[in-house]
Amino acid sequence: MISAAPAHDLVTHVARFAAALRAQGLAVGLHEEMDGTDALTHLDLLNRDAVRWGVRSAFRVRRRDWDLFDRTFDRLWSRRQGSDHPPVDDPLVPPEPHRPSGRTLGSHRTPLVTRVAEREVAEGAAPGFSPDAQLRRKPFDRCTAQDLVAMERLLRRMPPPGLPTRRSRRLVPVPARGAVDLRRSLRRAVGTCGDVLSLARRAHPLEEPRYVVLCDTSGSMDPHARFLLAFLLSLRRVVKRVEVFVFNTSLTRLTPFLSSGRLHARLERLAAEVPDWSGGTRIGGCLADFAARYLEAVVDARTDVVILSDGLDGGDPAVLAQALGAIRRRARRVTWLNPLLGDERYRPEARGMAAALPFLDRFAPAHNLESLERAFARAAS
Amino acid sequence: MKDEIRAMQEAMERHGYIAEAPLATVVHLALSMRKPLLVEGDAGVGKTELAKVLAALLNTELIRLQCYEGLDVATALYEWNYPRQLLHLKLSEGSxxxxxxxxxxxxxxxxxxxxxxxxxxxxxxxxxxxxVDEVDRADDAFEAFLLEVLSDFQVTIPELGTVKAGHVPYVVLTSNRTREIGDALRRRCLYLYVEHPSLEKEVRILQARVPGASQALAEAIGRFMQRLRARPLSRMPGVAETLDWARALVSLHRDRLDADTVHATLGCIIKDSADATDLDQPEIAALLSESAA
Structure with missing residues (x-):
């Protein structure tokens, strides 16, 4: 019986249970294990439900993970409760998530890693090197690998210009021109027997914009995806709060992979992380997935949601409309950047795009660097 | 120790809060482990009420901090009484x-x-x-500050020195999940997710909180609400709305639900114009016949 077992058995059991949950992607750390063990000392260990609820609370398992928790609990904390030893034979190793290997990003038209080309550019002997201004206006689908490298250098040198800002609701001290800060004014006046000689002031500071970017990497976006991602990576250097998701037939959160390393190395890593790169699209389904899984966590009333996609969706437009509606209600602003919009002959008549239009605050082209920079500069202004 | 959970349920029910066993278990744990309790759930499921009942249960004072964006230390922690300070300064001039x-x-x-x-x-x-109500509304900076207070239960006032808690308070934090609470703060707490009530629970809540409602009315309301929540609404009505509605019906002297009554009092439970437009008279009649079945 567990309650009669030595305390360290309980600790071991909790640790094993936590490890099983961790293996399935739940954030259960040492703190959770300690609290879980502590909770069990306050509960009747024979009351399986109480143990379940108590550990679930102490492990701080979010509502959306309850099914996973319950299944694991049932497996690990089950019939063999009466034995002296908790079950040990269940390795609980989850199947490895499917990772396509050896695939490179944009393999159809733009080779992903162009080490040779980069070396040439880096050494200043770049054939076909475009002047900055020209490069900014060059459509992505006509860019060469050299252009990309040059563009990356351009982005490294110059952060996207004129990023919008908003005033925080918080008040911070400022040297002049703000509301009077009584507290600090009075504090200063103490030295002069209460005569307020100078007024301290405070004002709302500027706040960085927050972005959530959803980037389409399906086959039809292939000529653009790499440049869009390169731009997003550079955006992340100047704005701390950028969450990047990519989607094609399924949704992947890229933010954890955006942290370090050279751009091409990172892009390579991204391509390996994203299942079905350059595959088909399921825009509506992916946005619905985003709305269900991430919307609450990453989007708030201060966040600008930017969708980068050509809107060529084969799915049900109603799904897309509903997902966008949910995002629209929560976000500060929803912008759709469409590379096809750079082409003057394009009309947003694809079914998916037409269904999306009513929910957008802005619908703008994103076919070259200049248009991207302009779109982000205005996205939240 | 099973009895403790049952005792907790009974005690909470005496104060008008109908708690299922999972909720009572977590509350029992929060009290015995002396850990802050982070309560999440949709608006109107009774998160704030839980703290009030806890205070009544423990026969102690409820101290409430309503969070909002821009909440700062001066509003949450302490402020100097400037007029008094000034007055004192003026009076002691020349002393x-x-x-x-x-x-x-x-x-x-x-x-x-x-x-x-x-x-x-x-x-x-x-x-x-x-x-600490609606902690998700405060910003990250305040959350970090709160974390400090909740881990040490002491605060430092530059002019006065460190103030340490004589008694560590029972802490309840609520969140509507307008943004995700930081991991560090979450880690300090026990976690409780409150769901919309089951039919049986909702009827019991109605009976406990709206004594004027007859058994039949309470059941009709409960069934209607369950049906209503099964619909894809953009704003899901919580128990708070149910109670408002029941009180409205009681004060209108209605003892049963019909389509006209529901339509006239829809504002008590539906707080979104799109939802209100969707729920026209025929829809309400359909819901009513479904829930009567």
Missing amino acids: GQSPAELEHTIFGRDYLLERPLLRAITRKDGPPVLL
Whole structure:
């Protein structure tokens, strides 16, 4: 019986249970294990439900993970409760998530890693090197690998210009021109027997914009995806709060992979992380997935949601409309950047795009660097 | 120890809060482990009410801190009583007191206005229940500050020094999940997710909280609400709305639901114009016949 077992058995059991949950992607750390063990000392260990609820609370398992928790609990904390030893034979190793290997990003038209080309550019002997201004206006689908490298250098040198800002609701001290800060004014006046000689002031500071970017990497976006991602990576250097998701037939959160390393190395890593790169699209389904899984966590009333996609969706437009509606209600602003919009002959008549239009605050082209920079500069202004 | 959970359920029910066993278990744990309780769930499921009941249960004071964007230390923790300080300064002009003495006086406890967090820490007669309501509305900076207070239960006032809690308060934090609470804060707490009530629970809540409603009316309301929540609404009505509606119906002397009554009082439960448009008379009639079945 567990309650009669030595305390360290309980600790071991909790640790094993936590490890099983961790293996399935739940954030259960040492703190959770300690609290879980502590909770069990306050509960009747024979009351399986109480143990379940108590550990679930102490492990701080979010509502959306309850099914996973319950299944694991049932497996690990089950019939063999009466034995002296908790079950040990269940390795609980989850199947490895499917990772396509050896695939490179944009393999159809733009080779992903162009080490040779980069070396040439880096050494200043770049054939076909475009002047900055020209490069900014060059459509992505006509860019060469050299252009990309040059563009990356351009982005490294110059952060996207004129990023919008908003005033925080918080008040911070400022040297002049703000509301009077009584507290600090009075504090200063103490030295002069209460005569307020100078007024301290405070004002709302500027706040960085927050972005959530959803980037389409399906086959039809292939000529653009790499440049869009390169731009997003550079955006992340100047704005701390950028969450990047990519989607094609399924949704992947890229933010954890955006942290370090050279751009091409990172892009390579991204391509390996994203299942079905350059595959088909399921825009509506992916946005619905985003709305269900991430919307609450990453989007708030201060966040600008930017969708980068050509809107060529084969799915049900109603799904897309509903997902966008949910995002629209929560976000500060929803912008759709469409590379096809750079082409003057394009009309947003694809079914998916037409269904999306009513929910957008802005619908703008994103076919070259200049248009991207302009779109982000205005996205939240 | 099963009995403790049952005892907790009964005690909470005596104070008008119908708690299922999972909720009672977590509340029992929060009290015995003396850990803050982070309560999440949709609006109107009774998160704030839980803290009130806890205070009643423990026969102690409820100290509430309502969070909002831009909430700062001066509103949450303490503020100096400036008018009094000024008055004192003016009155002591010419008394020959040195600035240091003066400062010592006007930055003393007498001139301190305690805000909820400080009051919760300094309360003399036993631990209070500290309710940090809608913590998701405050910004990250405030969350970090809160974390510091909740881990040490002491605060430092530059002019006064460190104030340590005489009694560690029972802390309840609520969140509507308008943004994700940081991991560090989450880690300090026990976690409780409150769901919309089952039919049986909702009827019991109605009976406990709206004594004027007949058994039949309470059941009709409960069934209607269950049906209503099964629909894809953009704003899901919670128990708070159910109670409002029941009270409205009682004060209108209705003892049963019909389509006209529901339509006339729809504003009690539906708080979104799109939802209200969707729920026209025929829809309501359909819901009613479904829920009567």
